[in-house]
Amino acid sequence: xxxxxxxxxxxxxxxxxxxxxxxxxxxxxxxxxxxxxxxxxxxxxxxxxxxxxxxxxxxxxxxxxxxxxxxxxxxxxxxxxxxxxxxxxxxxxxxxxxxxxxxxxxxxxxxxxxxxxxxxxxxxxxxxxxxxxxxxxxxxxxxxxxxxxxxxxxxxxxxxxxxxxxxxxxxxxxxxxxxxxxxxxxxxxxxxxxxxxxxxxxxxxxxxxxxxxxxxxxxxxxxxxxxxxxxxxxxxxxxxxxxxxxxxxxx
Amino acid sequence: xxxxxxxxxxxxxxxxxxxxxxxxxxxxxxxxxxxxxxxxxxxxxxxxxxxxxxxxxxxxxxxxxxxxxxxxxxxxxxxxxxxxxxxxxxxxxxxxxxxxxxxxxxxxxxxxxxxxxxxxxxxxxxxxxxxxxxxxxxxxxxxxxxxxxxxxxxxxxxxxxxxxxxxxxxxxxxxxxxxxxxxxxxxxxxxxxxxxxxxxxxxxxxxxxxxxxxxxxxx
Numbered sequence: 001x002x003x004x005x006x007x008x009x010x011x012x013x014x015x016x017x018x019x020x021x022x023x024x025x026x027x028x029x030x031x032x033x034x035x036x037x038x039x040x041x042x043x044x045x046x047x048x049x050x051x052x053x054x055x056x057x058x059x060x061x062x063x064x065x066x067x068x069x070x071x072x073x074x075x076x077x078x079x080x081x082x083x084x085x086x087x088x089x090x091x092x093x094x095x096x097x098x099x100x101x102x103x104x105x106x107x108x109x110x111x112x113x114x115x116x117x118x119x120x121x122x123x124x125x126x127x128x129x130x131x132x133x134x135x136x137x138x139x140x141x142x143x144x145x146x147x148x149x150x151x152x153x154x155x156x157x158x159x160x161x162x163x164x165x166x167x168x169x170x171x172x173x174x175x176x177x178x179x180x181x182x183x184x185x186x187x188x189x190x191x192x193x194x195x196x197x198x199x200x201x202x203x204x205x206x207x208x209x210x211x212x213x214x215x216x217x218x219x220x221x222x223x224x225x226x227x228x229x230x231x232x233x234x235x236x237x238x239x240x241x242x243x244x245x246x247x248x249x250x251x
Numbered sequence: 252x253x254x255x256x257x258x259x260x261x262x263x264x265x266x267x268x269x270x271x272x273x274x275x276x277x278x279x280x281x282x283x284x285x286x287x288x289x290x291x292x293x294x295x296x297x298x299x300x301x302x303x304x305x306x307x308x309x310x311x312x313x314x315x316x317x318x319x320x321x322x323x324x325x326x327x328x329x330x331x332x333x334x335x336x337x338x339x340x341x342x343x344x345x346x347x348x349x350x351x352x353x354x355x356x357x358x359x360x361x362x363x364x365x366x367x368x369x370x371x372x373x374x375x376x377x378x379x380x381x382x383x384x385x386x387x388x389x390x391x392x393x394x395x396x397x398x399x400x401x402x403x404x405x406x407x408x409x410x411x412x413x414x415x416x417x418x419x420x421x422x423x424x425x426x427x428x429x430x431x432x433x434x435x436x437x438x439x440x441x442x443x444x445x446x447x448x449x450x451x452x453x454x455x456x457x458x459x460x461x462x463x464x465x466x467x468x469x470x
Contacts, residue, residue: 207324234326236463246326248255 004029004167004198005050010064012045014057019045021222023064027215029167032190032199034209034230037219038245043202046219047170050200051087052080068168085112088161092173094153096145096160101128101137104145104156108164123163131159132189151182158189162197169193171201175208187212206246210234218242258329261319265312265336266391272308272343273387277380279305279350280446284376286357287439288369295357298350305347312340328460335460339390342449342456346383349442349449356435366422366429371415372439378408379447386453393461398454402468408447415440 003026012020020042027033035043045054052073054060065072073083085108096104105124114120124141128134133155137148145156154174161169171190175183190199190212203209209216210230217227218239226233226242237243244250279298286294316337319325325333382404389397419433419440451468458466 206326210326235330237327243327247329248258 001028001031003027004069005200006065006067007046008065008067010046010049010062010066012042012049012054012063013061015059019222020049023224025217025224025227027198027200029198030194030196031214032194032201032212033215033217034213035200035202035217035219036204036206036209036245037225038250039204041219042222043217043219044172045222047172047200047202050168050170051084051089053089055080085164086166087168087170088164088166089170089172090154090157090161090174092176094150094157094177096148096153096156098144098146100142101145101148101156102141105159105163108160112164127159127163128156130162130193131155132185132192133159149182151178151185154178154182154186155189158186158193162193166197168198168200171199171203173202173204176204183208206234218245220245258319258323258325261315261323262329262332262336265315265333268308268312268315269336269339269343270387270391272305272312272340272347273383275301275305275308276343276346276350276446277383279347280353280376280380280383280443283350283353283357284373286354287360288373290357290360290363290365292358292361295354298354299358302347302351305344309340309344312336331460331463335390335456338456339453342452346446346449349446352442353439356439359435360432363432366432366436369436371411371418372436372443375408375411375415375440375443378404378411379443379450382408382447382450386450386457389454389457390460393457395458395461398457399466399468401451401454402470405447405451405469408444412440412444 005027007023007025010020010023023046035047037043048054049066062074066074102124105127106120109120109123133152136152148156175186193199213230216230216233218225220241226237226239283298316333319333382401385397386401416437419437423430423433448469454468455466458464
């Protein structure tokens, strides 16, 4: 598989705390890559590095390089806004804007200059379809997004991310606040989305990583311990620390 | 996160049952060969009847495995442990069936005299008995070297088995009156040799459990 994201010798500090230590890895395109590991292992930090969300945390310094489709996202010429359009993110808590369902999805495209009502209608429908939410909301697009259930809100957030046509979708524990049925829907959705998008997910639920992802990366203390095909990592991990973590011997 | 206590307890139960099954299979083979040597029909019937216990133990192991997979979502070595355990239990169950097949030969020989004193067949059975205990030990101790040794043992078993066949075929050629009993003794050889093959399967399961690789020890 072709690598879309290439991380090379990435080191990240929060002040004096060395949060990511010399990370190098390739993340293949149109596949799901899961990051697992105990709290504080660096998995979310690395995820947030992929669209420079860490820039917002004062005292953060990043060294090394991350290339997405060949372009160094920490390079001088990079347009961070364009980067975040290209690398969408879904968070643990669904965070729809206090606006209508329609306006939530149309928000990004409008921000990027699309004003044609017809064009916006098209984007809203295709994004909501892409996020497997269209059939549930098509008859009340004007309703407040906050009237939706948690699982629907999370799919709305995915639709909102899709509306600006990203290449990469980051999911930061995107189902940990959802019930099992909503979780299953998001997992199935992720499986469908990987045909078009490169998905990187952080999950505390190892079984979710096992169910959903193509590759799994196990982090510990800011380092990558093991990176393997998911099936291999969960049936025959090569590092004892991976074995201990996934079999519940620590963490 | 996995509740290790239940998982560890289930794996421990599986292991104890497997070791007990191994012990019983070994005994069933030894006893069926003794029954054959003395053409003891009563003993043969007892052996046949006691096979149901082995079947029940296999079922028990399957249930434990299914329960652990359903409730504990095991991964890595825990998962391989369960998969290996299930496979080993079905090998042991088949080995028990083959010991029963030997006992059934005793029933078919009721009222006959043996055409020759049995020497090589009991020797073959002894070799296979030690393969059974070796295979179960390889699993219990997670000893890959012991598992690989079974491949070598199996070659020796195969060699003696084909020697037994040649001898019996020669007897049949000389005297057609012994054909029916010779055929039954050929079958006994075949049953014992098959038990040896299942023992190498157990060795393969051990290697899978320990290394995650699937070797072929039945070459």
